[in-house]
Amino acid sequence: MRHKELGMRNGAGRRVWGRLLLLAFMGLALWGCGLLPTEPASVLPTKAPTAVLPTIVIEPSSLPPSTPTTPATAVPATIPPTFTAVPSATPILTSPPPPPVSMQTFGESVEGRSLQAYQFGNGPDQIVFVGGIHGGYEWNTILLAYRAIDYFTANPDKIPSSVTLHIIPSLNPDGQFLATARDGRFSPLDVAANSFPGRFNANNVDLNRNWDCNWQETAVWRDQTISGGPFPFSEPENVALRDFLLPLNPIAVVFWHSAANGVFAASCPDLYWPSYTLASIYGVAAEYPVYESFDSYQVTGDAGDWLALQNIPAISVELVTHESMDWIQNLGGMLAVLNQYNFIER
Numbered sequence: 421m422r423h424k425e426l427g428m429r430n431g432a433g434r435r436v437w438g439r440l441l442l443l444a445f446m447g448l449a450l451w452g453c454g455l456l457p458t459e460p461a462s463v464l465p466t467k468a469p470t471a472v473l474p475t476i477v478i479e480p481s482s483l484p485p486s487t488p489t490t491p492a493t494a495v496p497a498t499i500p501p502t503f504t505a506v507p508s509a510t511p512i513l514t515s516p517p518p519p520p521v522s523m524q525t526f527g528e529s530v531e532g533r534s535l536q537a538y539q540f541g542n543g544p545d546q547i548v549f550v551g552g553i554h555g556g557y558e559w560n561t562i563l564l565a566y567r568a569i570d571y572f573t574a575n576p577d578k579i580p581s582s583v584t585l586h587i588i589p590s591l592n593p594d595g596q597f598l599a600t601a602r603d604g605r606f607s608p609l610d611v612a613a614n615s616f617p618g619r620f621n622a623n624n625v626d627l628n629r630n631w632d633c634n635w636q637e638t639a640v641w642r643d644q645t646i647s648g649g650p651f652p653f654s655e656p657e658n659v660a661l662r663d664f665l666l667p668l669n670p671i672a673v674v675f676w677h678s679a680a681n682g683v684f685a686a687s688c689p690d691l692y693w694p695s696y697t698l699a700s701i702y703g704v705a706a707e708y709p710v711y712e713s714f715d716s717y718q719v720t721g722d723a724g725d726w727l728a729l730q731n732i733p734a735i736s737v738e739l740v741t742h743e744s745m746d747w748i749q750n751l752g753g754m755l756a757v758l759n760q761y762n763f764i765e766r
């Protein structure tokens with residue numbers, strides 16, 4: 421029994437030692453393969469990334485030759501411009517701002533000369549200044565209009581944002597040519613000694629007697645008999661201006677004349693009060709006398725009067741002489757109308 425017990429004890433002890441040796445060899449084998457930690461677990465995270473980064477990221481030689489080296493520049497180039505995200509203020513996706521001045525031809529005279537209108541600003545309220553309805557006889561109103569065109573071209577900031585200003589320098593270019601032998605701009609030195617024939621258009625009609633308010637074929641200027649045309653709007657210059665103005669529905673139309681020294685409101689048949697308000701704004705600023713109507717002699721077929729009939733405020737501004745532009749005065753009047761248009765109720 422003792423041998424068996426001793427034998428059994430000796431056999432069991434060999435098995436225990438054998439197992440311990442086997443575990444020791446397995447541990448050495450795993451350590452040798454690097455599968456067992458050699459350092460505390462707390463430092464593993466900082467060691468692991470540095471050990472794997474080089475094999476994951478950096479293989480530049482494996483990139484396709486056509487791949488751009490800087491993706492940031494390549495991405496926008498592949499996106500259509502219409503989908504490029506840009507700030508709303510960037511002009512790429514917004515309409516370009518309107519130029520400070522543009523010119524359009526809105527008709528032709530009897531002799532085929534173009535009728536031109538210069539436009540400033542892009543606001544909804546339309547204001548129109550008209551020079552030269554009486555042609556070369558009132559040539560200083562044409563020079564005043566060109567001076568105004570130059571002024572607002574150089575000073576577009578003077579146009580309120582809600583206003584579009586139109587300046588027609590010469591509504592009767594045939595009459596201008598008759599008196600100055602010039603189309604477009606001219607010098608006072610170009611004006612003929614007798615400029616009176618240039619008051620009328622090439623049909624010898626007074627363009628400010630040809631509108632359809634109290635129209636008469638036989639009209640008067642001072643003590644002279646003149647032509648109002650065979651019928652209202654018989655003249656192409658007036659047809660063109662009428663068709664230019666009606667779609668605009670302007671809040672103010674100013675006709676420059678010379679030389680009666682005053683601002684005259686429109687009436688057809690009675691005084692149109694918005695027109696008188698406009699006359700007051702312009703006249704006070706320009707230091708011209710302001711009148712409800714022109715009474716020196718009967719005016720039939722007047723342009724401003726017909727506009728009053730259309731509910732469009734209009735005035736006639738008469739310069740002091742036939743030579744001076746009264747520039748400072750009229751600049752004051754123009755700026756007053758541009759900035760006080762909202763006071764005109766109709």
Ligand SMILES: [Zn+2]
Binds near residue numbers: 553676
């Ligand atoms: Zn006139």
